[in-house]
Each structure stands twice: as structure tokens, then as C-alpha cells.
Amino acid sequence: MEATSSGTAPSGGTQVDPSPPKETVRLWIDGRPVETEKGINLLEAARSIGVEIPHLCYLRGINEAGVCRVCLVEVESGGRRTLQASCVYPAADGIKVYTNTPRARRARKRVVELMLSDHDMNCVNCVRNLNCELQRLADEMGIRKLRVTGETRRRPLSRKNPFIVRDYNKCIKCRRCEAVCREVQGVDVYSPKNRGFDMVIAPAFVKDLGEVDCISCGQCVMACPTGSLAEREYIDEVWRAIEDPGKVVVVQTAPAIQVSIGEAFGMDPGVPVTGKLAAALRRIGFDMVFSTEFAADLTIVEEAHELLARLEGRGKLPLISSCSPGWVKFCEHFYPEFLDHLSTCKSPMEMFGALVKTYLAEKMNIDPKKMVVVAVMPCTAKKFEAARQELVTRGSRDVDYVLTTRELARMIRAAGIRLDELPDEEFDRPLGLATGAGAIFAATGGVTEAAIRTALALTRGRPDTAIEFKDVRGLRGIKEARVDLNGREIRIAVAHGTRNARRLLERIKAGERFDFIEIMACPGGCVGGGGQPILGPPDRRKAVAVDAGAKRTQALYRIDAGKKYRRAHENPAVKQLYEEFLGSPLSEKAREILHTTYTPRGRMLNRMLH
């Protein structure tokens, strides 16, 4: 297998920059001499010597607009000393920068006070209480009373969709959401509307996110420093189901959760808590506790057979993965001409839900109407997916409620459970049994690697000795590889982040040929999903410094390496499922329960109308 790569990683990429060494400059920061790259902004130059200048709108490489003015510092240059926004002021030879003068501190404090003067400060019932960047700044600056008062605007919550709630009353107009949606995801939903005091950062005509081309990925929620953007919570509904004695509440957790939820409890990124997670879910009160990894194995088996069928002329190539609901919605809005290329396999979450209400209900003699399926996902788009009309099997929604990693962390806290102190427990059987292939599904390239493992074994009639395909691992925006499948060369591409997906699809439209493509909507795959823990400012800095996404991914590969079975089709529970219920991959019953269709949505309201 050989590989090439192209494109850019949406964040924290690992590309090697071939350009010559950068020019350096010498300046002074708080009386200390600093040598740094010419043109780097003062905020980063100060960071390089351990000085953290307060800031809000700045996201390195994504939003460097200087709109909030929280990062003001004094700069002495050409004999003048002026206040400047450090995130947009370039480091230059000989300038003197003062980050901690009374004038700079007063100016920064006044900026935050002005923000708060038109802010709905109900911190106690705010979803970001205790990890809000605005709240933290107000505390650090010692703002104990508001000296600025005046006119205020109050707008109703925007919550017509099942995935994201928008509270304009907590928006500080930092434009991080706008930058991430455009620069990382290539969707471009937000822009400024109205002028002056009435200005809002919003979709076209200040519509709800469910009424525009939003793909529900939640990357804007991850970027938002306040409670202005948050997932639509279903915690109360899930507690009610658990408390109802007439319901059997079954929970499944995505593989990405086990390597990230620990962060919400102070653990380092990438510490796996698989056993503690199973124990916590039982203590919360779920009747059956499973991992979605089982269904990830099943997806791979179905998808590998689908690939082989298409390679024999039965269906369009390239076959494109369909397990990322943000990507599927992106395709439906922006590239409906590729819908015939999408795998018809439901996502693992949906396969799992459909099997709970059919196979498991039959096996355990439970009325499927009494079953409630809850899915814990690293993703806000899964909330949209669960509500899709296409994902109803035998009259019942495959998945009833989707909780993000953050919502589950809140439930664990509400139940008084100390996650770090729990003993390890196993997931229930048989649907809790998974291979290493199911675990790596959560990382970019994981679906492809899992599919190659199974496709090679199926075509050769024996397992291939190779098990790890490192060419499709890593954070390059677009990865390419070739595999010899029984004498036929299969061309593969992997993209993560929908901006990279767009680049790849345009190449295909221009005539490039691939046989199999994996696309994940979120940077890094599900480990970087829009439902993952949002850490408070100090932890957030730490998470960025250690590259939390990369640590989570490494943990998944370690889980895979430690598994007894590492190829999806070797999962004994999957084999049992085919023997007892489905018959064979792509059988009529498998197609009824495990496969789906898609809906061309075309462009709705978009930037042209802004």
C-alpha cells in the first residue's frame, strides 16, 4: 500500500512546511527581550515567553480579526505609545510592548464591562456556567458591579431545530462561530446582520439553524466562548424515561466517548475510561448498557460487501462512507449529485437502535414499544440524524434520544457519581462485544482502515497478515492510498472537516478517479465532534497545548491494539447476529433494518441572500 497526501488539516494539522526559515525580529515585552518570527501577532509573541494576554474573539489561524478588543496592550513605536489589539498587531523590530500597565488593564476592563452592559447575565442557569470565557474574564478583571448601563435588547431563543439552541442575549459578537463555519467547515452559515447596536451574527434573515444550510456539526458550539450556542438538551426526557417503570431504557455509547469524557472530570485528554463509563451508565439507571462499537463492526461488514458489489458493477463508484451525519447533510445540501455514491448503510448509531427494537426485543421477549433507545454521541449532528424520517424501522424511530458527551457528563454529576472512583465494569452482552475495528471508527481514517481489514480478508478468503494501515492515519486534511484487492488496485481517499470534503469532491468532479472515500464532517473525525467536552479557559489552553484530539486518537489506536479481535467480521456477536437474525450481509432483512436512503435538499437560504 502506498500513500500520498494533500489538503490542509482543519486544525492542529501535521503537514510539513517546506518553505525556508522565517525572518526573525527583536522586540521587548514587559521589559524582556524577545526574538520571534516576523509578523507573528503580539498575543502569540507574549505567549512564547509565558505571558497570557486576556482575549475573547481570537482563535489561532481561524479568527484573527481583532473585533472584541479585549486583548488591548500598550505598544511603544516611533516615539508614540498607543493602545493596540495584540491579536492583530504584528511583532516588529524594536517595538516595546506593555501588557500589564494600569492603562491597558483599565481599557480591557472597560471593554468587558461594555459587553456585559447588554448581556443576559443569568449565569446560574446558563449551560456554560463555570466554563464560560466571558464569565472567567469578568472574574479575573474583578468586575463586581456594572458601571455601564443603558439600552438593552432581548430576543427569544432560537430553538426550532433538534440539534442547536441559539441565545442571542448571550452573544458577544466575537465572530468565532462565523469563522469556524466558513474556514474549517466551508459551510458559511453566519455573517453580521443589521448595524450598530442592532448588529447580530446570524444565519440569513436571522433564521433558525434548522431553516438554512447548516449541517448541524456543532463546530460553532465548540468555538463559542459563551452560552450563546449550545446543544439542544434532552437530559430531562432521558431522566423521565429512566424513572418510568413501564420502559426498558437501553443506552449505547460511541467509541469517541470513552477517550474524552474523562476530560469533563479533570482527567488528561486521551485517558480511556471505558469500564468506568459502563459502570456510570448502570448507576444512572439505564436497564441495558452497550457500546456502539458493536454496530460499527456491523457497518463495516455491510459496507465492505457493498464495496465489493459495486466493484463488480452493482452500484456507483466511488463508494462514499455515510456514517457521519454532518457529512451526509452537507452532501444533501451542497453535492446532491453524489448521493448515489453514498453507502446505503445506516450509521452505527442507527443500526444499533434498529437492532435493539427488532433483534434484541425478539431475543429478550420485550415489546419494542416499551423500549427507549438513548445514544451518547460526541456529536450534535446525531440529534438531527435521529429525527430523520428515513430512520424509522417498523414504525418506530431507531433512536429516541441523543445526548452529547457534555450532557452525559452533566447527568453523571447530577447523580452524584464520582467517575474517577468507579470500578471498571463490562458492557452488556451480546451487543456490547466489539473488535478493535469498531474502536478506531471514531478517528479520521478509522472507517477506511477497518474496511480494508475486512475487504482484504473477504477477497482473499483468509485474513491478510497486515492489520495496521498507517497511511490513512493522521491529521492531514486529505489522505490518499492505494490497496491491492486481489489483483485490482483500489484508490482510496480520506477527508475530515467538510471544507476538505469540498476540495476532494471538486477534484472528483474534475475527473479524478477513486473507488472508496471516507468523509467525516468534524476535524479529526468523531474525536473532534461538536458534542465533546468544552473545557473552561485554563483547561482549554492545556487541551490545545497537548492537542487533545491527537491524544484521544492515540488512545483509540491503543484500545484497538489491545483487542483480541481486530477485524470487524471476526466479532463473534456479529456472526451470531447473522446466524440468528439477518441471514447474510446485504440480505433482504439486512437491507430492511440496516440500510437507508437520502434526501436531496438543495441550497436553502445561503450567503447569496445575506
Ligand code: SF4
Ligand atoms: S454566557 Fe457566560 S457570562 Fe453569560 S450568562 Fe452564561 S455563563 Fe454567564
Ligand code: SF4
Ligand atoms: S453547526 Fe456546523 S454548519 Fe451549522 S452553523 Fe455551526 S459550524 Fe456551521
Ligand code: SF4
Ligand atoms: S454566537 Fe458565540 S461565537 Fe458566535 S459571535 Fe456570538 S458569542 Fe461569538
